[in-house]
Amino acid sequence: MEAFIQYDFLRNAVITGVLIGFTAPVLGVFIVVRRLALITDALSHITLTGIAFHLFLSQTLSILTGLSPVYMGMVFAAAGSLLIEKLRLVYTAYQELAVPIILSSAIGLGVIFISLADGFNQDLFQYLFGSIIAVSRDDLAAVAGITAFVAVVLILFYNQLLFIAFDENQARVSGIPVKSMNLLFIIMTALVIATSMQLVGILLVSSLMTLPVAAALQVAKSFRQMFMYSVIVGESAVISGMISAFYLDVSSGGMIVLAALFLLFSAMMYRRASGRPVYHPGRQKETAAE
């Protein structure tokens, strides 16, 4: 454990981990209940496009070399989130179409930038799979700022976001500005994804938003508990994943996902053991409890 206190880069990684162990699952709760889990994948891939773009540009523009590619990733993710929101309005009946459209454009563009930037290098590999030595002081500052932003937005708009997640039409009729709230939410999600990926990796970042929530769904009895359990699972997965990754000398993203999967499996077992029935929407008897 001393290593984590002794070395700056490890300390940065741990603090970053604790922060995203909170923000990712908290936003994930809203994303999962709105059945938009795949959007996180689209956003993480567009972040990769931004990073590849930065690596490509920094070959010719020397001013960029000192800057973390994460910022370019954030810009791309935010722009991508706006595009997704726009596409969801174009295809109201097929909202999930926004995901493959953005995902394939992101990968297509990303691959072009990567080949222009002389193919895969060590930097890019770290962003794909996550690494605890990838977190710089700059990155930590970005994560801290975004965590503060997420916390403030949630404190101010928790009620509105909950209502929109539960029933968008009804929220609109109640006078909640649904369009601007959706926009705010998706930009927030894009920023959290962009900053989480150094630790977890682009290919795995969506798991940090969905696996803890999937575990919480098994045990939570209310929406409030959903947050509580999601954050507990998220934090446990990040911290245990990082520590084991360091000592086993393997990818932190992989270990974090394995830890989250283990907790998800435990939650399923717990539910089964506690005898709580698995709920099937639409299959309940109309008069069962009258």
Next chain:
Amino acid sequence: MDDNHISTMVNMNNITFQRGNQTILSSIDLSVHKGEFLGLVGPNGSGKSTLIKIMLGLLQPDAGTVSLFEQPLTTFKHWERIGYVPQKAASVNLGFPATVYEVVSMGLFSKVGLFRFLNRHHKKKIDETLQQVGMLEYKHRNIGELSGGQQQRVFIARALVSEPDVLILDEPTVGVDAATVQRFYQLLSRLNEEENLTLLLVTHDVGVMTKYVSHVACLQQTLHFHGSAGDFEESDLISMYGENVEILSHQHGGHS
């Protein structure tokens, strides 16, 4: 509110709505006055839900104007005065991990607003409203675990908790058994008489409804009848529904 004298809660003027080349609604004039219990009936596909969505600003009409509480819809801000219970399961995700209490508390959100949290007064109001619809004992149950009729009562509580002046219900009894429907209408007519709540009920189920409402409007692309329930005759319906008379059955209920 200083505008308590307002007696026209909803006024729709010359509403026309088209989907592609098909006319769904044609020159509809409809108004709902204070204290009325208006039943809006019509067969499936007659444009009832479309009309309600236009009324609430969820859809834009091709022609015509809507005013709520004598204010044009475009500038209307007092949404807490209108309670809306949407068609069951149309937009609601019933696997949602929320308790009955949490669902009802959502009804207060447009009133509570920014920076404010539910206080003791709000919590008491939620309890009272749940009591009113007979669901208080289910307060901490998950919404997905309840039966269809119970869920519907919870959604009514959510619409009532902000103490609206008008309650709009879109096909609230679809998929609910006959006995529950009966009790449900009794609850509505009690709210109408005791709390002086103005009600607009949309249904294709004419039989039971006519016993409870004060006014009836029949919709089939145009408005065929709009008057008090006493003047309403079954011949009005037959001219509208044509051959499809089984909807008159008073036994109608269950799954549809």
